[in-house]
Amino acid sequence: MLGYLLVTSVLFVAAGASFFGSGLDANGWRMVLAGVLGFAAAGVVWSAPLRGRVLGGVTSVAIAALCVSFSATDDYVTHLTCVLAAMFLGMHVGAYWPERSGWAWTSVLTVAVVCSSAASSFDAPWVMYPLIALAVVGSAETFGAFARQMRHSASHDPLTGLLNRQGLERAVEKTLPVFAARGLPVSMAVLDLDNFKAINDEYGHIAGDVLLNRVAAAWRSELRRSDVLGRLGGDEFVLFMPGVREEEAQELLGALRASHPAEWSYGVVCMPTVRRWSEIYRAADAELYRAKRARPAKSPDV
Incomplete structure (x- = not known):
């Protein structure tokens, strides 16, 4: 211009x-x-x-x-x-x-x-x-x-059609200041499929792609219009839930778990005044790895 x-x-x-x-x-x-x-x-x-x-x-x-x-x-x-x-x-x-x-x-x-x-x-x-x-x-x-x-x-991620890291960061960075100015909570969950590498090794990468597509479609069907789901890469996903407290976020994550038989781990945090993507993502990612260390991994079904 x-x-x-x-x-x-x-x-x-x-x-x-x-x-x-x-x-x-x-x-x-x-x-x-x-x-x-x-x-x-x-x-x-x-x-x-x-x-x-x-x-x-x-x-x-x-x-x-x-x-x-x-x-x-x-x-x-x-x-x-x-x-x-x-x-x-x-x-x-x-x-x-x-x-x-x-x-x-x-x-x-x-x-x-x-x-x-x-x-x-x-x-x-x-x-x-x-x-x-x-x-x-x-x-x-x-x-x-x-x-x-x-x-x-x-x-957007070409495999699942979800937002990729760039699109996800832009969407979250645009929303966070609005909710922080109003004192409203926002929640973020980082989700990671368990033993995804074993699926690729045993059944091939096409089977892994099919699994990612099916899981993404199942999760997307459970979300509200305001929720933002993206794939960062590999088998790692991020779910951003504006205006949602941690208890409500746990309920939504339970609905996601019931929507597909694949096993996955997650870390979730709720912050009332956060303004930066990096701040809330690091906190949720740290919670994910605490959960993965505390839970035995299981192989997901394709």
């Missing part, structure tokens, strides 16, 4: 500066205004995390700057440049916003671009407007689908 804003802002200002020789008219001032808006949005992106209200504000300013530049176009080359800028902005909207919000912003961008193009002094044939709409929507959806797939692959 920062690169888009800087490049388009430079182009807008340069287009406005081209009017200086003969004196700035209304179109020249509009181009300068579009550039100023773009640089202002770029400053916000540079200084603040690009999420939530900041992302909404920056997207709004970028659309406004593009509309101003469209209204100032009076020749084919400038109009085509603005269309390309609209396509690139659509790509950024698709990449940065979630799917549902992305469609809403793409709709706003498309309507705004078509209307400002129609209001410009450039005499374009009517077929130009549906083509502009198709170009913007197509760019946003194509790039957005690619970006969503990349984000999903980066945050």
